[in-house]
Amino acid sequence: MGLERVIPVAQKLNVTQTSAKVITVAGTNGKGSTTTTTAAILQQAGYKVALYQSPHIYRFNERVKISGLEATDQELVDAFVQVDQARRECGLSLSFFEATTLAAFLIFQQKQCDVWVLEIGLGGRLDVVNVIEPDVAVITNIGLDHVDWLGDTIEKIAFEKAGIIRPNIPVIFAGQQQLPQAIQNKVQECQAQLHVLNRDYFYQEDDSETWLFATPASTLRLPKGHLALDNISTAVAAVLVSGLAISDQAIRAGIQAAKIAGRFEVRQIQNKTVIFDAGHNPHGVEFLLKQLQKFMQYNKQYSEVVTVFSMLADKDIDSVVELLSPVVSKWHIAELTVPRAAKLEKIQQALHNTATQHFANVKEAFQSALDHVEDQQLILVCGSFHTLEAVWEYIE
Known part of the structure; x- marks a missing residue:
């Protein structure tokens, strides 16, 4: 990791300076939902909005959007x-991620977008x-993930995420935990204006349809939307300080308007309820379980969860399984068909002797x-x- 390879190329392409307003979002989880909602609000306000996210699900084009529309194959190829x-x-x-990110910036500049909403891929300081x-x-939250790259403590990871902070700009910290010292230090060094959840802005559910967003200056009653409230509220905080x-x-x-596949996405398939998350x-799964608990409170016909489950080998499988185990009654497990896939034995080991069925593939x-x-x-x-x-x- 490092920027020494990419900076000379970025300067040659003349993408390091832009007249657009730039909102950058780092964090362990929730970046996708936060950037999607931020871009959707700005678009509704009449701005031409560039949105950069990763990873993609079906097509690479999903990573590069302008006012909600994916970049075309030709635009991407020309930029590459x-x-x-x-x-x-x-x-x-350049790495794959470095080259493709620079291509996105090139497209945003050529299209003369008013605002760029950028999702950090990994960490922050050296991304x-x-x-x-x-x-x-914006820093959505800090959890232990990518410890091989970012460090094995919350403070080390917070130091990397805080690398996106610049002098005299507004900074949103939306983590539910105590503000890490590394972020506080960087804010003071940059004389930035820090806005912390549950200190400088607040949100709470009002009823099944609405919720309240409040700052010392005002209170808004807002609709629930399709994504998690934690991330919607972070996006609202970001646009209000922009x-x-x-x-x-x-x-x-x-x-x-903001929707994103795979973020507690509830679908009916052959008259069966299926949730994709x-x-x-561990941080992401704790969040999923909170949403699942609420969903089952509102939909009391469901008392059991059957999971279709697989993971990558470099993730914390034991902790994720431990969190899910009290909730899941049946496990359907399989190996993924990607190079970083966890072996079936590794997943079974984490599940100990829980009732599982294993299959040749996820399908x-x-x-x-x-x-x-x-x-x-x-x-x-x-x-x-x-x-x-x-x-x-x-x-x-």
């Missing part, structure tokens, strides 16, 4: 060619997205769950984006 040309002139090699100076920095002109109506319309680390595991699920049971597909992807492809 320019990035590769600049890379060669600099005599440098290629951080070659662009943000006008607003200095951009945004009406309450744009905020409401943006919240209702991309939570793949078979899902079909079996669909065939045998009873009226009081719902199906939860989780563990990895790749698990969700396999089921989505099968449904298609």
